[in-house]
Amino acid sequence: MKITLNGKQIEVNPGEYLLSVIRREGIEIPALCHHDAVEPVGACRLCIVEITRPEWEGWSRLVTSCLYPVEEGLIVETHSKLVSDTRATLLDMQLARCPDAEIIQKWAKEYGIEKTSFPVREDADKCILCDICVRICNAVGRYAIARTSRGIEKVVAVPLELGEDQACIGCLSCAHACPTGAIEWKEDSNTRTIWGLTFTLEKCPVTGEVLGTPQQLDHFAKKAGLSRDYFTKSDKAHKHETAKKFVKII
Amino acid sequence: MVFQSVEQLIARKKELEAIRNKVKRRIVVCAGTGCVAAGSLEVYDELTKQLKEANFEISTDLMSCAHRNGSTHFVSPSGCHGYCQMGPLLQVEPDDILYMQVKPKDVGGIIATLQGKQPPDTKLLYKDPHTGAIQKGRNEINFYAKQERIALKNCGFIDPESLEDYLANGGYNGLIKALSLSGKEIVDIVTKSGLRGRGGAGFSTGKKWQSALQAKAEPKYVLCNGDEGDPGAFMDRSIMEGDPFKVLEGMTIGAWALQSQRGYIYVRKEYPLAVKRLQKAINELEKAGLLGDNILGTGFSFKVTISRGGGAFVCGESTALMRSIEGKVGEPRAKYTRSVIKGLYDCPTVLNNVETWACVPLILENGWEWFASKGTKTSTGTKAFSLVGKVKNTGLVEVPMGTTLRQIIFDIGGGIIGDRPFKAVQTGGPSGGCLPEQLLDLPVDFDTLTANGSMMGSGGMIVMDCRNCMVDIAKYFVHFLLEESCGKCTPCREGLRQLHYLVTLVTEGKGDENTIKQIERVCHAMKEGSLCSLGKDAPNPVLSTLKYFREEWLQHIQEKKCVAGVCRALITYWINPEKCTGCLICGRACPQGAIIGEKQKPHRIDPAKCDKCGVCYTVCPERFSAVEIH
Numbered sequence: 091m092k093i094t095l096n097g098k099q100i101e102v103n104p105g106e107y108l109l110s111v112i113r114r115e116g117i118e119i120p121a122l123c124h125h126d127a128v129e130p131v132g133a134c135r136l137c138i139v140e141i142t143r144p145e146w147e148g149w150s151r152l153v154t155s156c157l158y159p160v161e162e163g164l165i166v167e168t169h170s171k172l173v174s175d176t177r178a179t180l181l182d183m184q185l186a187r188c189p190d191a192e193i194i195q196k197w198a199k200e201y202g203i204e205k206t207s208f209p210v211r212e213d214a215d216k217c218i219l220c221d222i223c224v225r226i227c228n229a230v231g232r233y234a235i236a237r238t239s240r241g242i243e244k245v246v247a248v249p250l251e252l253g254e255d256q257a258c259i260g261c262l263s264c265a266h267a268c269p270t271g272a273i274e275w276k277e278d279s280n281t282r283t284i285w286g287l288t289f290t291l292e293k294c295p296v297t298g299e300v301l302g303t304p305q306q307l308d309h310f311a312k313k314a315g316l317s318r319d320y321f322t323k324s325d326k327a328h329k330h331e332t333a334k335k336f337v338k339i340i
Numbered sequence: 341m342v343f344q345s346v347e348q349l350i351a352r353k354k355e356l357e358a359i360r361n362k363v364k365r366r367i368v369v370c371a372g373t374g375c376v377a378a379g380s381l382e383v384y385d386e387l388t389k390q391l392k393e394a395n396f397e398i399s400t401d402l403m404s405c406a407h408r409n410g411s412t413h414f415v416s417p418s419g420c421h422g423y424c425q426m427g428p429l430l431q432v433e434p435d436d437i438l439y440m441q442v443k444p445k446d447v448g449g450i451i452a453t454l455q456g457k458q459p460p461d462t463k464l465l466y467k468d469p470h471t472g473a474i475q476k477g478r479n480e481i482n483f484y485a486k487q488e489r490i491a492l493k494n495c496g497f498i499d500p501e502s503l504e505d506y507l508a509n510g511g512y513n514g515l516i517k518a519l520s521l522s523g524k525e526i527v528d529i530v531t532k533s534g535l536r537g538r539g540g541a542g543f544s545t546g547k548k549w550q551s552a553l554q555a556k557a558e559p560k561y562v563l564c565n566g567d568e569g570d571p572g573a574f575m576d577r578s579i580m581e582g583d584p585f586k587v588l589e590g591m592t593i594g595a596w597a598l599q600s601q602r603g604y605i606y607v608r609k610e611y612p613l614a615v616k617r618l619q620k621a622i623n624e625l626e627k628a629g630l631l632g633d634n635i636l637g638t639g640f641s642f643k644v645t646i647s648r649g650g651g652a653f654v655c656g657e658s659t660a661l662m663r664s665i666e667g668k669v670g671e672p673r674a675k676y677t678r679s680v681i682k683g684l685y686d687c688p689t690v691l692n693n694v695e696t697w698a699c700v701p702l703i704l705e706n707g708w709e710w711f712a713s714k715g716t717k718t719s720t721g722t723k724a725f726s727l728v729g730k731v732k733n734t735g736l737v738e739v740p741m742g743t744t745l746r747q748i749i750f751d752i753g754g755g756i757i758g759d760r761p762f763k764a765v766q767t768g769g770p771s772g773g774c775l776p777e778q779l780l781d782l783p784v785d786f787d788t789l790t791a792n793g794s795m796m797g798s799g800g801m802i803v804m805d806c807r808n809c810m811v812d813i814a815k816y817f818v819h820f821l822l823e824e825s826c827g828k829c830t831p832c833r834e835g836l837r838q839l840h841y842l843v844t845l846v847t848e849g850k851g852d853e854n855t856i857k858q859i860e861r862v863c864h865a866m867k868e869g870s871l872c873s874l875g876k877d878a879p880n881p882v883l884s885t886l887k888y889f890r891e892e893w894l895q896h897i898q899e900k901k902c903v904a905g906v907c908r909a910l911i912t913y914w915i916n917p918e919k920c921t922g923c924l925i926c927g928r929a930c931p932q933g934a935i936i937g938e939k940q941k942p943h944r945i946d947p948a949k950c951d952k953c954g955v956c957y958t959v960c961p962e963r964f965s966a967v968e969i970h
């Protein structure tokens with residue numbers, strides 16, 4: 091299957107999304123709600139590209155490349171004026187929402203914006219509502235966080251009522267996946283705190299290395315169908331193996 | 341009784357029609373939400389009571405008219421007549437008398453008229469505001485006479501809780517016809533009729549069905565969108581409340597065509613009466629063998645469930661609605677596969693609006709040519725609007741597509757309250773646009789409205805006069821959408837935040853040259869970038885007022901002036917000492933105690949206390965008109 095990307099004809103695989111083709115070709119566009127481990131949702135709208143076809147007679151439209159499946163003969167522009175103008179305004183507004191988010195600063199700069207032209211949000215945090223953390227947590231199998239409220243009130247939070255198998259296990263998957271570092275967490279030698287919850291840390295009895303929270307280790311043992319004992323060992327090789335399993339499970 | 345076959349149903353319909361024709365008079369009391377609130381149920385009770393006392397032969401359901409010999413008065417409640425401002429309404433057929441604002445105490449007089457003892461009490465009849473002439477029935481009253489009701493045809497005429505009444509009035513003729521046709525033939529008829537979706541986008545219903553028909557996956561779903569989130573709109577509610585069987589018949593026809601076995605009606609939370617009537621209708625139909633298993637002995641089964649909406653405007657959007665039915669959060673879903681292929685539970689799904697479904701049985705019954713002959717070439721049939729705002733007659737108006745705005749607002753709506761000058765009409769709900777006076781002769785159809793920066797939407801129509809500020813109107817809708825945006829995607833969420841900020845600046849006189857540029861920039865990004873149509877269309881109220889009322893925007897920015905006298909920061913209230921007689925009315929009404937003055941001496945407003953609520957302006961008697969806005 092062939093498409094034309096920024097004037098160049100390229101071969102693509104049926105079923106793949108435009109974004110992966112764009113990235114494979116080494117073209118850089120912002121795609122901040124995209125994460126390889128989870129399904130796309132098309133929320134940030136920064137990955138927009140302009141598409142057209144010869145038979146559309148000059149008509150074109152913007153689509154989010156993270157969600158648009160390739161089609162034979164499609165003509166795609168990733169940096170047309172329409173795309174760049176729209177993307178710039180979106181970045182400008184995101185910068186007003188999250189002035190301290192480095193990744194937004196970086197992309198805004200790329201589009202000529204050093205400082206937002208809009209009033210900055212009061213009490214701004216770094217959350218751009220990309221929903222990656224929520225989707226990651228769901229993929230982990232916990233469903234412990236969710237977007238609540240709507241419109242400009244929307245926030246990611248720990249819902250009030252959760253079943254036991256839905257509670258946060260302090261695994262930090264969300265925090266590590268967050269593109270802006272908006273999810274705050276801290277760790278001292280004995281505890282880890284995230285989402286306002288404090289967990290004790292389980293350590294290797296031999297080396298004293300941190301293994302994770304007990305809840306986290308329980309959960310992964312259960313999901314992997316392995317004995318819980320397996321997750322208490324700490325020799326490097328074993329840990330290495332475990333980490334590999336984690337990756338697989340996640 | 342359970343109908344085992346089409347023949348049985350036809351035979352029964354004949355019987356019911358004969359019974360209906362034997363009724364001497366039919367008296368309906370409107371039991372729509374508006375009239376009930378105004379006390380129509382008390383009127384109904386009083387009427388049945390007094391009719392009995394006066395020895396009238398009455399029955400309150402069609403069946404008990406059966407054994408009578410043509411002297412029966414059939415009295416029943418009905419759905420909304422669409423003229424709620426005049427409620428409670430009471431209609432007498434075949435005399436064609438429509439009594440308005442009826443109180444229980446008026447019932448005696450109405451009965452005396454039925455007995456031929458006195459002419460109808462003119463106080464209860466419609467008086468033409470221009471000529472003062474008394475107009476006694478729907479055929480004379482402009483508000484009704486100039487309408488053509490198809491989707492609303494039964495509303496106000498039949499008892500919405502009686503399947504018999506529906507069957508006696510043409511009900512199920514559409515399905516009977518459909519059952520003799522193949523799915524493809526039905527889809528062809530709907531396509532040729534030119535029917536376009538009444539819920540917003542105006543997509544060809546036939547084409548939509550065609551795609552679903554061709555879709556391979558099973559099962560297929562048939563959905564009805566009764567979310568009606570537009571503030572002020574109530575045509576879908578009226579149809580669901582006033583003619584629930586019609587909607588269900590339409591859905592059954594669609595389901596038969598697509599061989600779908602499962603349907604859902606999504607009704608917004610605030611419509612309890614619609615839910616009740618629909619549920620009652622579903623129960624009746626299941627008992628009659630017209631819904632459920634093996635409909636009319638054809639082997640075809642179709643079940644309909646009511647799903648109650650969460651009350652958010654965005655839940656009316658198709659993908660959000662489907663998620664909501666699935667029990668998930670009602671947020672739009674970004675995808676480039678259409679719902680007819682991958683909709684509810686990722687199965688082929690046809691979603692149509694209430695009014696769209698209500699048109700279907702009539703198209704099957706009367707043929708596509710009949711429907712296509714009404715309206716314009718590209719927008720066929722009729723469309724119901726809810727006409728509100730500064731017009732004399734507010735209510736439900738159904739007219740052929742292509743009728744001009746002027747005809748709707750002036751002929752049917754009776755013109756502007758107080759005969760003030762018309763300023764604009766907002767069509768299409770919160771994300772529609774405002775059209776100015778020079779466009780009053782525009783034919784109202786899908787494409788013309790869109791081409792002029794507005795849209796059909798679901799058919800809201802808000803009329804505005806010189807006392808409406810167009811910047812303030814734009815701000816009102818931006819604020820509405822700001823609260824209703826789901827917040828999932830950046831352009832809509834952040835765009836509305838900024839748009840609201842910028843438009844507010846203008847209404848406060850703080851805008852400058854750059855403000856409009858920024859506004860246009862945000863609007864553009866929202867239109868191009870938003871995930872669903874809420875965000876894509878949200879800039880319409882702003883862009884259309886900027887297009888047609890730019891002067892007014894510029895006045896706010898350059899002269900810091902609001903000529904309509906609405907934007908509080910830009911106006912002051914002033915009492916003209918030459919006109920003020922010192923009647924004390926405004927002084928008593930002012931919640932701030934800002935009015936200084938003694939009896940019979942001109943009053944004065946203390947600007948330090950005044951918070952510009954405008955109460956004094958409203959209460960100052962017309963004959964003095966001493967309060968002025970500057």
Ligand SMILES: Cc1cc2nc3c(=O)[nH]c(=O)nc-3n(C[C@H](O)[C@H](O)[C@H](O)COP(=O)(O)O)c2cc1C
Binds near residue numbers: 540658
């Ligand atoms: C924000 C939003 C709200 C909507 N609300 C409604 C609604 O209340 N009722 C409705 O029928 N369609 C509504 N729609 C349109 C629906 O998405 C859909 O197009 C329609 O129900 C399809 O039916 P139709 O083809 O018969 O019009 C809405 C669309 C959007 C974007």
Ligand code: SF4
Binds near residue numbers: 654824827832873876
């Ligand atoms: S356009 Fe608005 S309502 Fe639609 S998905 Fe985006 S945020 Fe939600």
Ligand code: FES
Binds near residue numbers: 120124138
């Ligand atoms: S990456 Fe495609 S919309 Fe965010």
